[in-house]
Every structure is written in C-alpha cells, then in structure tokens.
Amino acid sequence: MRRTLYIAGGVLIVLIILGTAGRFMGWFGAEGEGVAVQAEAAEARTITQVVTAFGRAQPEVExxxxxxxxxxxxxxxxxxxxxxxxxxxxxxxRPDTYEAQLERTRAELNRAQATLSEREADSLQTRLEFERQQRLFEREVIPESEYQAAESAYKQAVARLQAARFQVQSAMASLRDAREQLQKTxxxxxxxxxxxxxxxxxxxxxxxxxxxxxxxxxxxxRLEQMEMEVDINENDVVNVSLGDTARVEVDAYPDRSFRGTVTEIANSARVSGEGTQEQVTNFPVKIRLLDAHNENAGTVMTGPEGGIASAEDGTPTEPAPVIRPGMSGAVDISTHTVSDAVSVPIQAVTVRNLNEESDADRRSEEAMRRVVFIADGDTARVRQVDTGIADDAFIEVRAGLEPGERVVTGPYSAVSRELEGGTAITIEERPGPGVRTASR
Incomplete structure (x- = not known):
C-alpha cells in the first residue's frame, strides 16, 4: 500500500513538472494565455507642448x-x-491747517525781507564809515585802533547781511513747501x-x-487692456518664453476662450509653505489678452430703434465680454511645437533596465532607460527610445521608432510592470463602441 502511494506521488510530481515546462515552451495551453494588451500604431502628428496655470485677471495698467x-x-x-x-x-x-501754515510762512518771508533791507542799509553805512576811516588812517590822522574798529564793524555788517539773505532764502523755501502742501489737499x-x-x-x-x-x-x-497673472511652477517656467502664445479661459465665460501672449516672466519666485513639506515655488507670469474685451465699459451697443446693434449684413453683433479685475481663469501656454513628429500615446512609454545586472542594480534610477514595447505578432519586443516634448495625449519619439510600428499602449499594469522582452501577448482589438474581440 505504501509503495503504491510513493509511486502515485512520483507520477504526480513528474506531471506537474512536464505541465509547467510544456506551458513555458508553448507545447500546449498557449492559445489565449498571453498578457492581454492594447496596441496602437505610431503616427506622425503635430505635437504642441503646453504649460497650464491658473490665476486672476487684472488691468495691464493700474x-x-x-x-x-x-x-x-x-x-x-x-x-x-x-x-x-x-x-x-x-x-x-480739508485745507484749513495748510492755509494757516501758508499764511505763517508768508509772514516769515515778509519779516525776513524787512530784516534784509535793514541789513543792507547797515552794511552800506558801515562800508562808507570804514572807507572814510581808511582814508584818515592812510593820512595818519587817526590811530590804528580806530581804523581796526571801523574795519571790524564793516565785516560784522557784511556777515549780518549775508545771514539775512540766507534767512530770506529759507523763508522762500518754506513758503514754496507750504504752498505745495496746500496744493496736495x-x-x-x-x-x-x-x-x-x-x-x-x-x-x-x-x-x-x-x-x-x-x-x-x-x-x-485702464480696463480696455486686461491681462492674466498666473503662478507657474519652477519646473515648468523654464519652458516659457516671452512672446509665447496662450489660450485663456475665464471662469465667468465657460463657452469662450481668448488669445493671449506672454508679456512678462518674473525673475523672483513666490514661495508658499516655506520650510514645510508643502513648500511650493512658483513664478508669476503675465499674459496679455489679445481678443476684444471691455469695449464701451462692457455695455451692449443698441441700434437706432433699440435692441442689440447689428452688423452691415443685419447679423446681431455680440457684445465684447466684460472681464473684471479679480476674475479667475486658466491659461494654456504653448511653449514648443514640432510638426510631423513620430509620436505614440504617453502611456506607451515606460522605463526598464536593459542591462544584465543584479536586482539591486536593475532597480537603480541611473540604469533605467525609456522604452516602448513593440507588438510583434503575439510577442512583446522591448525597444529603447529617445523622447521629446509631449502634449496632453501624445509624446514625441525622436529616435528608436518608425511610423506604422505598433506599440503596446495598455493596460497600465502591463506596460509599467508585467511586460518584458519576449513576453507573450494577446492584443485586444476595439473596432468600435460596444464591440470587443480578441486576436493573437
């Protein structure tokens, strides 16, 4: 009995080994057993890189x-x-205080001018006396002490005259200041x-x-020319240049968009949450609105008999939108465009380590390369690619891929983790809504 159990167990183990090897080698069980994926052909299309930001409207001049x-x-x-x-x-x-100050400074100026007149008269008198004493001293009629006294009196009179002139200048300056203060009311x-x-x-x-x-x-x-000021992250602002075109959407006008252009990029950043894990570094960027807005203070023009004004062909003229300071909106800035670029859906590009190294080395970021998986029949072939700019849906492939080659685009779990070079795949075709078939 025990021998029979041993024989049965051995046969079971052999069958398990053969089954595993057969499935791995593709001897049986291969039909429908590949990784289910979606695939799409690479195409040449125009790719426009866009930076999206949010902000508020403000006048260009305020x-x-x-x-x-x-x-x-x-x-x-x-x-x-x-x-x-x-x-x-x-x-x-209220000008009362400044009017009184003006009158006081005017009176001080009059007093300074009167003092100046007195000093001028004193200076003239002392000069004449000094000249007379000088002539007498030269003829040795008076002693030297009297001559020196006259000279000293004359110099003092000249000094007092100069001080009086400065006082008049000071009073005139005070009067000008008081007059300006009154005007500023x-x-x-x-x-x-x-x-x-x-x-x-x-x-x-x-x-x-x-x-x-x-x-x-x-x-x-000046509300006739508005702009949007938005905050752009430090990682994206390096792609933005003066003169880049933009599409502006104002929340108050969800069904309209406005053309814009970048007019100013700040050199200094705005840092929020500094010193915390939520720290964010943004740069203010201004976008001028190019489409008509705020015409005639936002009022609707009317025809001669009332109603909305019409164009020459009789079509009612839609009034220009009124964009008020502080209105919020979103801006899509087109930073770079490549025409006829070989491109694939963004989700088709992933990273893999293509080197034969240890597991630790294979997981290192330095060893990772950007790759796509080519759908070669029922097998996925890994291929390294050089990527460029991307828009919301597609990414440019600069090298490593030709138009028409089919690449695996999903599901995400397969592209990001499951697939390797040589993995068996089953391509899911979706010919139309509500229709789903599977093919090898």
Missing amino acids: VTISPDVSGEIVELNVREGADVQEGDVLLRL TIYAPMSGTVSKLDVELGERVVGTSQMAGTEMMRIA
Whole structure:
C-alpha cells in the first residue's frame, strides 16, 4: 500500500513538472494565455507642448492713489466704476491747517525781507564809515585802533547781511513747501481710466507723508487692456518664453476662450509653505489678452430703434465680454511645437533596465532607460527610445521608432510592470463602441 502511494506521488510530481515546462515552451495551453494588451500604431502628428496655470485677471495698467498729506476728506467726486480723465479732481482734503501754515510762512518771508533791507542799509553805512576811516588812517590822522574798529564793524555788517539773505532764502523755501502742501489737499487723476477700487468715504480721515505711501484711497485702471497673472511652477517656467502664445479661459465665460501672449516672466519666485513639506515655488507670469474685451465699459451697443446693434449684413453683433479685475481663469501656454513628429500615446512609454545586472542594480534610477514595447505578432519586443516634448495625449519619439510600428499602449499594469522582452501577448482589438474581440 505504501509503495503504491510513493509511486502515485512520483507520477504526480513528474506531471506537474512536464505541465509547467510544456506551458513555458508553448507545447500546449498557449492559445489565449498571453498578457492581454492594447496596441496602437505610431503616427506622425503635430505635437504642441503646453504649460497650464491658473490665476486672476487684472488691468495691464493700474495706479494706486494715496495722499501726500493728512486730513479729512471734504469732497469726493468719484464712485467705484466711474470713468475719469487725466487732470480731473478726484477729491479734496480739508485745507484749513495748510492755509494757516501758508499764511505763517508768508509772514516769515515778509519779516525776513524787512530784516534784509535793514541789513543792507547797515552794511552800506558801515562800508562808507570804514572807507572814510581808511582814508584818515592812510593820512595818519587817526590811530590804528580806530581804523581796526571801523574795519571790524564793516565785516560784522557784511556777515549780518549775508545771514539775512540766507534767512530770506529759507523763508522762500518754506513758503514754496507750504504752498505745495496746500496744493496736495486737492487730488487729481494722474491718467485717464476707470476707478477700479474705492476705499474711502466722504468725511474719512486719511494719512499721508512725502517719505512713504499713505492711505490707499482708490485705484485707477485702464480696463480696455486686461491681462492674466498666473503662478507657474519652477519646473515648468523654464519652458516659457516671452512672446509665447496662450489660450485663456475665464471662469465667468465657460463657452469662450481668448488669445493671449506672454508679456512678462518674473525673475523672483513666490514661495508658499516655506520650510514645510508643502513648500511650493512658483513664478508669476503675465499674459496679455489679445481678443476684444471691455469695449464701451462692457455695455451692449443698441441700434437706432433699440435692441442689440447689428452688423452691415443685419447679423446681431455680440457684445465684447466684460472681464473684471479679480476674475479667475486658466491659461494654456504653448511653449514648443514640432510638426510631423513620430509620436505614440504617453502611456506607451515606460522605463526598464536593459542591462544584465543584479536586482539591486536593475532597480537603480541611473540604469533605467525609456522604452516602448513593440507588438510583434503575439510577442512583446522591448525597444529603447529617445523622447521629446509631449502634449496632453501624445509624446514625441525622436529616435528608436518608425511610423506604422505598433506599440503596446495598455493596460497600465502591463506596460509599467508585467511586460518584458519576449513576453507573450494577446492584443485586444476595439473596432468600435460596444464591440470587443480578441486576436493573437
């Protein structure tokens, strides 16, 4: 009985070994046993590399209005959204204090000028006396001490005259300063535009100095030309150049897109979460909108009898979109384009170590090479490739692949881990929606 069990066990082991070897060598069981994959032919197409970023709209030109003097707002002539022309009076501050200061400096100037007149008369008198004493001393009529006293008095008079002149200059400077301070109580529009932001009310007190920025009272912007300011990651900003074209989508207009161009790339980064694991380094980039927007302050033009204005052919004219400061949106910047580039789906490219080395060496990043798997009948052949730019779906293959060659594109688990050179595969064909067949 025991001998029979031994014989049966030995036969079972031999059958298992033969079955494993047969499956490996392809003697039986091969039909339908390959790794199920999808394949697609490499094609020549135009690839455009795109950098996507998010940001907000802002006027290309916007100035902040702050006072140079402090005071209470006694006149406010604008409201938010109002159009102004260069030189218009925006607001006035209470001038009482500055008017009084102007009168004081004017009085000080008058006093200094009167003192100067006295010093000029004294100087003239002492000069004449000094000249008379000098002639008498030369004829030896008076002693030297009297001559020296006259000379000293004359020099003192000249010094007092010079001091009086300086005092007049100082008083004149104070008067100019007081006059300028009074003039600064009236705030004028520095340029034509729209009041994009108003932060003060009538009767509010504002603070201003000539050495530093005072209270921000309002902003004036030229809304006819808007731009998007976006933050681009440090890894992507190196691909962006001045003049690159862009497609801008504003969240408020989901069915429209605007053409744009890169006008400014910051040299300094914005770092958020500094010192933490969430630290992000971005660079501000500005994109000018090229398509029409904010025409006629965003109002719809009407025809002579009401309704929306029409073009010459009678077609209603769609009003230009109104893009307001602060509106959010997305920007796709086209950084590089290659025409007739041999390309494959992005998921078809993976990495493998092609060297015959130890497992530790095979897993090292330095030994990894970019490869695709060629669908050669029912076998996957690994091939190293040199890749270039990529768009959302396809990647350029600069070398290692010819148009028309079929490459394995999925599933992800097969391309990234399972496939090796020589792996048996079964290609899943998808001729149309709802139809699925399998072929070798």
